[in-house]
Amino acid sequence: MNNSVGNAGRLLWAGLRALLVLTVVTGVLYPLAVTGVAQVAFPGKANGSEIEDASGKVVGSELIGQTYDLPLKEGEETASPDLKWFQPRPSNGLGSNSVNTQYKIILSGATNRSGDNADLITWVTEAKAAVVTANSTAGYRVKPSDVPADAVTSSGSGLDPHISPEYAKLQVHRVAEVNHLPAAQVDKLVADHTDDRILGFVGEPRVNVLRLNIALKQLVAARS
Numbered sequence: 202m203n204n205s206v207g208n209a210g211r212l213l214w215a216g217l218r219a220l221l222v223l224t225v226v227t228g229v230l231y232p233l234a235v236t237g238v239a240q241v242a243f244p245g246k247a248n249g250s251e252i253e254d255a256s257g258k259v260v261g262s263e264l265i266g267q268t269y270d271l272p273l274k275e276g277e278e279t280a281s282p283d284l285k286w287f288q289p290r291p292s293n294g295l296g297s298n299s300v301n302t303q304y305k306i307i308l309s310g311a312t313n314r315s316g317d318n319a320d321l322i323t324w325v326t327e328a329k330a331a332v333v334t335a336n337s338t339a340g341y342r343v344k345p346s347d348v349p350a351d352a353v354t355s356s357g358s359g360l361d362p363h364i365s366p367e368y369a370k371l372q373v374h375r376v377a378e379v380n381h382l383p384a385a386q387v388d389k390l391v392a393d394h395t396d397d398r399i400l401g402f403v404g405e406p407r408v409n410v411l412r413l414n415i416a417l418k419q420l421v422a423a424r425s
Contacts (some may be wrong), residue, residue, distance in 0.1 A: 250263040250264050269283050307392055365405065390413065
């Protein structure tokens with residue numbers, strides 16, 4: 202009996218010591234080591250890939266999209282887009298039934314609606330009409346066939362900070378007109394902020410909307 206109790210006690214003490222050692226190693230030392238290496242080797246990425254404007258103020262993350270809307274008016278459920286800025290792709294669905302219209306990280310995820318879903322078809326149709334209306338100017342008419350898919354659909358996470366070069370170029374004339382800038386100058390701004398495929402073959406060309414709008418703000422300020 203005494204031997205059994207003693208053996209059980211030794212096993213429990215051995216298990217407790219293993220738990221304490223593993224807790225210190227995997228719960229304290231390893232995270233500190235990884236954090237230290239990340240801070241030294243990749244400080245920008247380790248701290249959230251923050252983006253600063255011309256004044257040095259942090260205005261967002263390179264990894265998370267954000268909206269560019271007018272102030273919400275009384276009686277409105279969703280704010281209207283501020284058309285002086287380049288607009289991102291929709292965030293996780295469209296219309297008032299969307300679960301995430303404001304790039305809220307806690308609501309990251311897809312809508313999980315099939316291509317023949319009636320609500321999705323309605324949202325895409327309405328979104329395409331809105332894109333055509335918003336981006337058609339006196340000298341530039343957008344056709345529904347000109348609207349790329351990312352202008353009317355969200356990414357899988359609903360947080361994509363990028364748009365396609367095609368969607369960015371579609372917005373050039375509207376942005377130029379609202380900001381009283383030459384369209385050629387705004388078009389060059391898009392070209393300068395278009396990132397190529399990673400390593401030349403991974404993914405697709407893309408435009409980070411926040412970086413593009415920061416450059417646009419600087420351009421507008423320089424002409425004021």
